[in-house]
Amino acid sequence: MFHRPPPPDTPDEALTPEQERVIAKFRRFSSMSILVMVLGVAAVLGVISYRMMRAQPLATGEVTALLPKGAKIATTTVSGDVVVVVLDVNGATEIRTFDLRTLAPAGKLRFAVEP
Structure with missing residues (x-):
């Protein structure tokens, strides 16, 4: 019912010094390859965790920006x-920018009609 391999005809032979050197060299190369792979994965995970820790949350809270009299958003x-x-300020267009992280004013651009 079960397939059993036939018993070996010859007992295990001792390895020659040349074969032992080849096996030792293979083990050394394999361990170096595994070490390089583990270092690579650790580096990628380190960069990901560094960026997650350094990410600054968006600003929360209330900010009141004063608009000129008669201005409409x-x-x-x-x-x-x-x-x-x-903004539409009494017929003139004005663009104001704010930093998303701090909500501090970043710039102001006014457009006026030539006389």
Whole structure:
């Protein structure tokens, strides 16, 4: 019912010094290969954990930005690490940008009509 391999005809022979050197060399190369692979995986996991620890959370809380008198918010959008607010100030267009992480003002651009 069960397949059994036939018993060996010859007993285990001792390895020659040349064969022992080849086996030792193979073991050395195998251990070096495993060591390099483990170091590579550790490096990748180290970089991933470093970036996760260094990531700064987005700003939370309340921020009040004062707008000029008569200004209306036309549109808002987020682009990269910047919040962009387009204002309509008495017929003139103004763009204000804020840093997404700190919500601090990053810039202001005004458009005016030539007289």
